[in-house]
Amino acid sequence: MDAIRSHHLILMICDCRVEYEGRASSKLMWGRRIVLMKGDGSVVIHRPVGVEAVNWQPPPTVIHISSEDGYLKIVVVRRRPKEVLRIYIRSIDTLYTGKVRDSGEFYMYFDEEDLKKAILAHPELIEENFRIIRDEMEVEGGRVDLVGEDENGMKTLVELKKVGNMEAARQLLRYVSPIRRDGGKVRGILVAEKFNSGVKKFLKINGLEWREVRRHQVLSIIRKSRKLRRFMEGFKVE
Numbered sequence: 275m276d277a278i279r280s281h282h283l284i285l286m287i288c289d290c291r292v293e294y295e296g297r298a299s300s301k302l303m304w305g306r307r308i309v310l311m312k313g314d315g316s317v318v319i320h321r322p323v324g325v326e327a328v329n330w331q332p333p334p335t336v337i338h339i340s341s342e343d344g345y346l347k348i349v350v351v352r353r354r355p356k357e358v359l360r361i362y363i364r365s366i367d368t369l370y371t372g373k374v375r376d377s378g379e380f381y382m383y384f385d386e387e388d389l390k391k392a393i394l395a396h397p398e399l400i401e402e403n404f405r406i407i408r409d410e411m412e413v414e415g416g417r418v419d420l421v422g423e424d425e426n427g428m429k430t431l432v433e434l435k436k437v438g439n440m441e442a443a444r445q446l447l448r449y450v451s452p453i454r455r456d457g458g459k460v461r462g463i464l465v466a467e468k469f470n471s472g473v474k475k476f477l478k479i480n481g482l483e484w485r486e487v488r489r490h491q492v493l494s495i496i497r498k499s500r501k502l503r504r505f506m507e508g509f510k511v512e
Contacts, residue, residue, distance in 0.1 A: 277371040278337055281313035287368040292319060292329050296357030302328060309348075309361065311337070313374070317350045317359060331359045384467075384492045389434050390419060392487070392495040393465065397422065399487055400432065400463060415448035429453075430461040438466030438484060443476050450482065467492075 277284050286309040292302040307328070308320040315333035331350045338349040346363040384392075390409070397404040403425035411421050413431070420432040431449050435442045442464055450462040462482040464473075467489055477484050 278311070278339070280373070282371045283313060283374045284311040285309070285368070285370040286311075286363070286366055288363045288366045290319075290361055290363045292362075293360040294329055294357070296352070297355060300329070304364070306367070309363075311348075315350075317348075317361075319361070329359060331357060384436075384489065384496065386419075386434050386436055388496050389436070389465065389467075389487065389492055392492045393420065393432075393434070395495055399491065400430075400465065400485055401425075404430070413449050414452040416445065418449050424461065428459055428461055430463060432463050432465060435464065435466045438464050438469035438473050440470065440473055440476060442466070443473050443480075443482070446477075446482055447480050 287306065288309060289304060289306050290309065291304045292300075294300045302319075306322065308322070310318040310320070312318075312333075315335040315337065317331045317335065317337075318327045319329040321328050331352055334352070336351045336353075338351070340347050340349075342362070344364075346366075348361040348363070350359040350361070351357070393399050394406060394409065397406050400422070401424065404422055406420055406422045408421040409419075411418055418431045419434045422430045422432060424430055431446065433442060433446045433449070446462045446464050450460050453460045463485055464477060464482065465485045465487055467487060469484060469486070474484055
């Protein structure tokens with residue numbers, strides 16, 4: 275308890291079972307796992323393999339420690355929303371407690387695949403009422419990242435790049451030119467976090483468009499997607 279009151283990091287490798295009650299419920303039967311209790315009150319339980327936690331409880335929490343039927347019992351309570359994580363421990367192989375300090379800045383970046391996932395989840399990043407029809411499609415001149423329709427039903431080819439450079443702009447022009455040549459109506463949009471000098475002018479001259487998607491928009495969507503996936507995995511009853 276002194277380590278918890280002092281907001282120390284507690285790391286245990288132990289034989290435990292876990293019960294969760296809250297937005298759903300789950301039971302994790304006996305097995306050796308890594309239990310992390312952090313100074314801010316968050317608790318994370320990992321299996322010996324895999325990167326995702328099998329159970330977790332975010333802060334703020336209230337932690338109670340007691341014994342029950344010969345087991346060490348740790349109850350981690352979160353009030354809003356009401357969630358209770360119960361950890362029953364019958365043996366501890368490794369125990370570490372201590373103050374861990376970390377003041378380093380964290381910078382997160384995204385790639386074109388993350389950008390695509392964000393737009394597939396939120397087509398309004400391109401424009402309101404935009405609808406994705408195809409994820410990647412062979413067209414004359416290459417393979418376009420996304421095909422969609424605007425609110426007027428006009429076909430739109432969307433090319434995604436981390437940086438909108440002249441090569442990407444010419445690539446998009448190659449995709450739309452055959453359609454226009456045959457009398458078809460089509461929009462072409464280059465989506466990127468930033469654009470090199472002269473690219474926007476080239477796009478405008480050739481009747482193409484651009485959209486700037488901010489890093490925080492993409493990363494926010496990706497984080498929410500990962501949290502949802504972990505949340506759904508937490509429903510699994512072992």
